[in-house]
Amino acid sequence: MQGLKRLYLPLLIAALIVGCGDKKDGAAKEEKPTQVAAKVNGTELTVSQVNFALQRIPNLDKDQSKAASLQVVRNLVDQEVLAQKAQSEKLDRDPTVVQALDAARRQIMAETYMSRKLGTPAEPTDAEISDYFNKHPELFTKRKIYRLQELAIKAPKDKLEAIGAQLRASKSLNEFVDWLKTEKYPAQASQVVKPAEQLPLPMVAKLSEMPDGQAMIVNTPEGMTVIVLADSQLQPVTLEQAKPAIARLLQNEARQKAAKAELDSLKAAAKIEYVGEFADAGKEATAPAEQPAATAPAAPAKDAAAPAADADAISKGVSGLK
Structure with a gap:
């Protein structure tokens, strides 16, 4: 039953x-x-x-x-x-x-x-679409396809600074992975290939300025993720090609902004209390922090390797740090 x-x-x-x-x-x-x-x-x-x-x-x-x-x-x-x-x-x-x-x-x-x-958001004007296109070359005129190697590390928050320091001090990613094993920090590696529009905009803004082989550190709820830009290929799109997607994006942004304003207004007028173990729910959650790419360099990995399955595999295509 x-x-x-x-x-x-x-x-x-x-x-x-x-x-x-x-x-x-x-x-x-x-x-x-x-x-x-x-x-x-x-x-x-x-x-x-x-x-x-x-x-x-x-x-x-x-x-x-x-x-x-x-x-x-x-x-x-x-x-x-x-x-x-x-x-x-x-x-x-x-x-x-x-x-x-x-x-x-x-x-x-x-x-x-x-x-x-x-209701239905107004259609964005041609000027608004062109302005968005010009302000985000990383998505359009300088659009790239990125091959990323990711190393997800589980660690307590009070250990993240030391782990980041060790990454920057390591002479190779292999050396860093060996150190993680010695310190018994669990690490899981993976590899993805994604165009710019399928990645978070703040990440794309950083990746577009990074040379192949460079890396960035992103703090996560469970620890941190080291993201290595293994390879990138330039594949730009024109304003005409991008126009429908930009129009939808601007409409969605306008709707989300209006929805947030309406919700904030309603919540301000309401009496809201978070009780007991849920008292902290009233505090704003902080977004995962991204550390500058320059703090975690790694050498390029040009070969089109299959997705890595563990921390050892991700290090095979990286021979040294810049």
């Missing part, structure tokens, strides 16, 4: 939310759609429910809408069968279900309010 609850909980949440909403007041009953798509033990599933589900399917082709609507009806029937069985076994009173319903309701209400409050 416990496994059944876990497996179908998302379906039950959706069905039970609809059920709870229909029972709240008489006005809701008066607005009940008359078109019926299916019935389960006398309970009607409406065309409006089908249309609502279809609207949530991204990029739905008109030629596929008929088949999609039939599948949606089947899914609604499956949900209703399960929901009715769950209610007959009083699962709607199960603490896990009650908490999940409450969390889903809170999320839906918050998203709906913000969506209606903010």
Whole structure:
């Protein structure tokens, strides 16, 4: 029985939310759609429910809408069968279900309010797009594909300064990795190839100025990560190519800024208290710090090696420090 609850909980949440909403007041009953798509033990599933589900399917082709609507009806029937069985076994009173319903309701209400409050952001002007393009050459005119080797090190915060000092003092990355082993600091290596737009903007700004083989240190919640720029290739894009992406990015930034302003305003007007062990939740979290690239140099690794699996592998393509 416990496994059944876990497996179908998302379906039950959706069905039970609809059920709870229909029972709240008489006005809701008066607005009940008359078109019926299916019935389960006398309970009607409406065309409006089908249309609502279809609207949530991204990029739905008109030629596929008929088949999609039939599948949606089947899914609604499956949900209703399960929901009715769950209610007959009083699962709607199960603490896990009650908490999940409450969390889903809170999320839906918050998203709906913000969506209606903010509306659709205005299209950025050509001047705004050109200005963004010109201010971020690392993403466009000087865009690069980066091959990065990462060494994630687990260590207490009070040891990070000493580890960074040892990295800068090491004559090679191999020597540094050997030191980590001696000091028993766990380290996990990996390698990724990513274009500039898939990396955090602050990191790209630093990487774009670094020579191949250079490295930077990024503090993380578990310790630090040494990021070595193993190789980079210049692949610029034109303003015309970048225009659609910049427009979406500027719209998203505008929406996020407006959402933050609205949330800050609402929180300022509300009485908020963090209690007991959660008292620190009221403090602003600090972002992971990035140390200057010049403090952690490493020699270039030009070969297109396969992703490294451990701390030894990452050091094989690096023979010395600059």
